[in-house]
Amino acid sequence: MxxxxxxxxxxxxxxxxxxxxxxxxxxxxxxxxxxxxxxxxxxxxxxxxxxxSKNGLMVALITEHLRPYYEEIEQAVPAGVDLLEAVDAFARYYRRSCDDPEAVSRLSLQITFLDRALHDPELGGRLAASVRSQENQLIALFTGRRHGREPVTSHQSHRLTIALNALFVGLSQGVLLGLAPGADEDYFADAARALAAGMVVTEQEPDQR
Incomplete structure (x- = not known):
């Protein structure tokens, strides 16, 4: 045909x-x-x-690179569990991804794009928009889950997603570079749960402060 x-x-x-x-x-x-x-x-x-353009190809490449990662997170985090359990599952998934045979190649690719984005504002802006779009999936994944007596709001989930991504990027680089040999799944999960539990909870939007 x-x-x-x-x-x-x-x-x-x-x-x-x-x-x-x-x-x-x-x-x-x-x-x-x-x-x-x-x-x-x-x-x-x-x-x-x-x-x-070449930048357009690069943005599409990083978008395609991230899409399976976010889809797999949605599958790894069970529905119906509270926030800390969801964060625990997310952390353990992220740590397991460090053992993937392609993990070093992925890190190299990330560093390549970060370096270029720092010197090319147009590319940097487009990459940031692509990453934010993908992160919305994580925000939706955490929003509405129970934490204490109240469900997590979208604003709280947004703040948490940014913090968790920063934590995991740093820890995973440490693992891959041999700087964090003791950072196993339990280490990732404990750090993530402590971060989530200790974050300041607020119902106010940033422009209301």
Whole structure:
């Protein structure tokens, strides 16, 4: 059966993203578009047609890189448990991801994008928007769960999500770099639960303070 135009477009998009992942992981942001396109069996024109620019391709790459991570978190955190139990499950999932064979490559990719974003405000803004969009899934995952006598509000969940991501990024880098050899699942879970339990609870929005 002949492929439709939409199917061909999606196939080409996936091929370029797969190629970009391999080459950017190897070469960083100096990866050449012509090599990415050639590896995918396409031309650089396809890159511009599908992504608009090299930055557009990079943003799509990090978005695709993050999507499975957030989807797996939703599966790892049980429905119906309270906030601290949800945070515990999230922490243990994050620690297990450090043992994945691709964990070092993922860290390298993250550092590559962070370094480039610091020197390219346009790329930095687009990457930040992409990450915030994905983080909304975590905010929704925690919102409404019981913590003490009250359900967690969206505002509280937002603050907690930012803090947990910062905690886990730091700890996971420590694990992968050999700086935190004792940081096992229990360590991640204990740190995350302590953070969640100790955060100041407020019902006020930031502009009401």
């Amino acid at each position: 002949r492929m439709t135009r939409a199917q061909a477009k999606e196939r080409n998009r996936s091929a370029l993203l797969d190629s970009a992942l391999q080459i950017v992981t190897r070469d960083g942001y100096t990866a050449r578009l012509d090599e990415i396109a050639e590896r995918a069996g396409l031309t650089t024109g396809a890159v511009y047609s599908l992504f608009g």
